[in-house]
Amino acid sequence: MTRKRGRKTKPASVEGLPADWRQRAKALRRYGGETPATAIERCADDLEATIVERDETTFSLVEAARESGYSADHLGRLVRDGRIPNAGRPGAPRIARADLPRKAHLPAETPLADRPRRRDTSNAQIVQSIIRKGIE
Numbered sequence: 001m002t003r004k005r006g007r008k009t010k011p012a013s014v015e016g017l018p019a020d021w022r023q024r025a026k027a028l029r030r031y032g033g034e035t036p037a038t039a040i041e042r043c044a045d046d047l048e049a050t051i052v053e054r055d056e057t058t059f060s061l062v063e064a065a066r067e068s069g070y071s072a073d074h075l076g077r078l079v080r081d082g083r084i085p086n087a088g089r090p091g092a093p094r095i096a097r098a099d100l101p102r103k104a105h106l107p108a109e110t111p112l113a114d115r116p117r118r119r120d121t122s123n124a125q126i127v128q129s130i131i132r133k134g135i136e
Contacts, residue, residue, distance in 0.1 A: 015051055018044035058087040058094040069103035 021044040025037040061072040061079075068075065078084040079093045084101070088094030 014047075018048040018051075021047075055096070055098040057097045059097070059100065060088075060094060064095040064100055067097075067102075068100050070101060075101075 021040050025040040025044070028034075028037040028040065059067060061075050064070075064075050065072040075084070075095060076093065078101070079086050079095065084095055084099050086093045087096040087099070
């Protein structure tokens with residue numbers, strides 16, 4: 001979160017974080033914080049690369065159906081009709097995540113900061129496992 005005039009504000013989205021971090025780096029640099037500014041800029045670069053990679057991820061029609069809530073047949077028709085670009089090749093269509101339609105009742109991706117944190121394994125279970133098996 002960024003602070004502006006005493007108020008906390010959230011960046012518009014995960015996609016907006018790299019620009020926000022670069023602004024913070026610029027402010028740090030202005031006050032002599034070269035090392036932390038460089039670290040923040042590297043984090044911004046890494047996040048930006050991850051976002052690009054995520055958006056360029058492609059799905060088969062079956063995978064796209066699971067992600068979008070639409071049937072594979074319907075998605076195939078949309079690709080054949082040219083309403084969704086084919087990120088694959090003829091006879092083996094793929095759909096890029098960025099072009100994937102989503103049914104209205106399915107939530108779009110939750111911003112990373114808003115995702116609930118859940119542990120599948122409790123600390124006690126981890127300790128018990130280490131005691132039983134030893135540290136590998």
